[in-house]
Amino acid sequence: MKHIQTLNTQILQNTVKKGGCGECQTSCQSACKTSCTVGNQTCEHQK
Amino acid sequence: MIHRYYNNGYYIVLDVNSGAVHVVDELAYEVIGLYEEHQPEEIVSRLRGRWPEGEIREVLDDVETLKSQGTLFTEDTYKDRVIDFKKRSTVVKALCLHIAHDCNLACRYCFAEEGEYHGRRALMSYEVGKQALDFLIANSGNRRNLEVDFFGGEPLMNWQVVKDLVAYGREQEKIHDKNFRFTLTTNGILLNDEVQDFLNKEMSNVVLSIDGRKEVNDKMRPFRNGHGSYDLIVPKFQKLAESRDQNNYYVRGTFTRNNLDFSEDVLHLADLGFKQISVEPVVAAPEEPYALREEDVPFICEQYDKLAAEMVRRHGTDKDFNFFHFMIDLTGGPCVYKRLSGCGSGTEYLAVTPWGDLYPCHQFVGNEKFLMGNVFDGVTNTELRDEFKCCNVYAKEKCRNCFAKFYCSGGCAANSYNFHGSITDAYDVGCELEKKRVECAIMIKAATAGAPAAKDVVTGAPASEEAARE
Structure with missing residues (x-):
C-alpha cells in the first residue's frame, strides 16, 4: 500500500486461541514496582 | 476503535482491538479520521480540493482491505467471550x-x-x-x-x-x-x-x-x-x-x-x-x-x-x-489474556513481609485492610482475593474507551487506591503519562523500522511526495 505501512506481524485476535498459559513474567517483577506496564512483556512461547 | 496521532514527523494510526499499528501519510490520516462518521463519497468531496480524487479513492480501498483483514476499525470481541474474570481460577506464581x-x-x-x-x-x-x-x-x-x-x-x-x-x-x-x-x-x-x-x-x-x-x-x-x-x-x-x-x-x-x-x-x-x-x-x-x-x-x-x-x-x-x-x-x-487481566496483584502476585504476612503487592504492605493471610495458613481473606481477581480493564470505567488499555492493563491498583480509595479506579496523572509513553514507544518503532516520516521535524516541511502535494 502506497499510503499505509503496517508495522505488526502479529495481531491480538490471533493470540486468543493459544494464549493464556500464564507462564510469562508478572509485570511488576520486571523493573517498575510502581507503574503497571504490560505491553512490554515477552510471551514465553516466543523466546 | 482507533487512535490517531502525530509524533516526531510520523502520522500513526493504532487500531486498538487488534493492536495493529499503521504508519500513514497525511491523506490516509485524514481519510481514516473521517471514515467512521462519513460516507465514502462525502470523504471524497471533502478532500478533493487538497488531494487528487484517484488518490483519495485508493486510500478508501486500502482502508476497506485493512478492515476486512481485521487490522483497522476492529470490534472488541474479547469482553464477553474471552475471560470470565470471576470464574477464572488463579494460581500464585x-x-x-x-x-x-x-x-x-x-x-x-x-x-x-x-x-x-x-x-x-x-x-x-x-x-x-x-x-x-x-x-x-x-x-x-x-x-x-x-x-x-x-x-x-x-x-x-x-x-x-x-x-x-x-x-x-x-x-x-x-x-x-x-x-x-x-x-x-x-x-x-x-x-x-x-x-x-x-x-x-x-x-x-x-x-x-x-x-x-x-x-x-x-x-x-x-x-x-x-x-x-x-x-x-x-x-x-x-x-x-x-x-x-x-x-x-x-x-x-x-x-x-x-x-x-x-x-x-x-x-x-x-x-x-x-x-x-x-x-x-x-x-x-x-x-x-x-x-x-x-x-x-x-x-x-x-x-x-x-x-x-x-x-x-x-x-x-x-x-x-x-x-x-x-x-x-x-x-x-x-x-x-495477559493484557486484559491486569498486573496480577492479589492473585498471582503477592508480597510477603519479614514475618510472613501476605499482601496483594509491595505497595499495600503495612495497610492492615489489605492483609490477605500468611505463608503458614495461606490466603485466608478470599473475599479480598476475589476483589483483585475482578480488577481488570473492563471493570474500570476510565479504561473502557482508552486506547492504551491493552498496554497498561488497567494500571496500578495501588495507585488507584491511593488516589481514589478504590482499586477499580485509575490514577489520572499516571494514565496521561502512560498514554504518552505508548505513543512514543510506537513512534520509535515506526522510525527504527524505516517507515518514512511525513514531515521533517526540524523544518516542518513535507518530507514525502504525498505530503508535498498539500
Missing part, C-alpha cells in the same frame, strides 16, 4: 519477598518509609522465607516458571538469608519440576565482588536504584547522615552492568517534581554507559512537595517526546540504549 524491612539509605520518596513500611524494622528469617517458597510451590498449580523478587528495604542487609533461600529454591525446583527465576532490587551500597558473582550466577534480573544526575540522585537518595549516595554506587553499578554483558538488569530511577526535566537523567545514565534504563514517575501523596501535579503533565509529556526523539537519533549507534517504558513488541508481545 510470583512473590515479592520483603527480605529486609530496613534500609541503609533514607530516600525521601520511599513508599516503604525508609524500609519500615509503617511498621517495625525487621529482617526475614530463613524459616519464614523457606515457608514462603513452600507456599509458592504448593499454590502454583501447573505453572512451571515461578518468580521470586528479593525486595526491601534493602535486601543486601539480609544477604545470608537471600543466599540460603536461593539454595533452598534450587533444591526444591528439581523435586517439584519448577523453574525459579530470582530477581533482586538493590540500592547498591553493600554491593561487592562476592555479591556480584552470586547475582550473576543466580539472578535472572537485578534492579539497581539510581535516579540519574548526581545532584538529582543525592537530593532524594541520601544516607541517614544526609550525604549523597551517587559517588559510591555509580562505579559499582557500572561494573555490575558490564559483568552481565549489559543485559538482564535495569538501572532504575524515580523522577519527582524536583527533576521534571528527567529526560536529562535518562540520558545521563545512558552516557554513564548503562544500556538498560528505567526512570519512572514518583507515586506520592498530593501534599508532598515532590509529588507530581496535574499541571506538570504537559511538561513531562514534552520530556517523553524529547527522549523518544533522542533514542531514534541514537538508534544503531554505540550510544543506543533501552528505556523500559518505551519497550513495546509489535511482532508478538503478550497475549490478549
Whole structure:
C-alpha cells in the first residue's frame, strides 16, 4: 500500500486461541514496582 | 476503535482491538479520521480540493482491505467471550519477598518509609522465607516458571538469608519440576565482588536504584547522615552492568517534581554507559512537595517526546540504549489474556513481609485492610482475593474507551487506591503519562523500522511526495 505501512506481524485476535498459559513474567517483577506496564512483556512461547 | 496521532514527523494510526499499528501519510490520516462518521463519497468531496480524487479513492480501498483483514476499525470481541474474570481460577506464581524491612539509605520518596513500611524494622528469617517458597510451590498449580523478587528495604542487609533461600529454591525446583527465576532490587551500597558473582550466577534480573544526575540522585537518595549516595554506587553499578554483558538488569530511577526535566537523567545514565534504563514517575501523596501535579503533565509529556526523539537519533549507534517504558513488541508481545487481566496483584502476585504476612503487592504492605493471610495458613481473606481477581480493564470505567488499555492493563491498583480509595479506579496523572509513553514507544518503532516520516521535524516541511502535494 502506497499510503499505509503496517508495522505488526502479529495481531491480538490471533493470540486468543493459544494464549493464556500464564507462564510469562508478572509485570511488576520486571523493573517498575510502581507503574503497571504490560505491553512490554515477552510471551514465553516466543523466546 | 482507533487512535490517531502525530509524533516526531510520523502520522500513526493504532487500531486498538487488534493492536495493529499503521504508519500513514497525511491523506490516509485524514481519510481514516473521517471514515467512521462519513460516507465514502462525502470523504471524497471533502478532500478533493487538497488531494487528487484517484488518490483519495485508493486510500478508501486500502482502508476497506485493512478492515476486512481485521487490522483497522476492529470490534472488541474479547469482553464477553474471552475471560470470565470471576470464574477464572488463579494460581500464585510470583512473590515479592520483603527480605529486609530496613534500609541503609533514607530516600525521601520511599513508599516503604525508609524500609519500615509503617511498621517495625525487621529482617526475614530463613524459616519464614523457606515457608514462603513452600507456599509458592504448593499454590502454583501447573505453572512451571515461578518468580521470586528479593525486595526491601534493602535486601543486601539480609544477604545470608537471600543466599540460603536461593539454595533452598534450587533444591526444591528439581523435586517439584519448577523453574525459579530470582530477581533482586538493590540500592547498591553493600554491593561487592562476592555479591556480584552470586547475582550473576543466580539472578535472572537485578534492579539497581539510581535516579540519574548526581545532584538529582543525592537530593532524594541520601544516607541517614544526609550525604549523597551517587559517588559510591555509580562505579559499582557500572561494573555490575558490564559483568552481565549489559543485559538482564535495569538501572532504575524515580523522577519527582524536583527533576521534571528527567529526560536529562535518562540520558545521563545512558552516557554513564548503562544500556538498560528505567526512570519512572514518583507515586506520592498530593501534599508532598515532590509529588507530581496535574499541571506538570504537559511538561513531562514534552520530556517523553524529547527522549523518544533522542533514542531514534541514537538508534544503531554505540550510544543506543533501552528505556523500559518505551519497550513495546509489535511482532508478538503478550497475549490478549495477559493484557486484559491486569498486573496480577492479589492473585498471582503477592508480597510477603519479614514475618510472613501476605499482601496483594509491595505497595499495600503495612495497610492492615489489605492483609490477605500468611505463608503458614495461606490466603485466608478470599473475599479480598476475589476483589483483585475482578480488577481488570473492563471493570474500570476510565479504561473502557482508552486506547492504551491493552498496554497498561488497567494500571496500578495501588495507585488507584491511593488516589481514589478504590482499586477499580485509575490514577489520572499516571494514565496521561502512560498514554504518552505508548505513543512514543510506537513512534520509535515506526522510525527504527524505516517507515518514512511525513514531515521533517526540524523544518516542518513535507518530507514525502504525498505530503508535498498539500
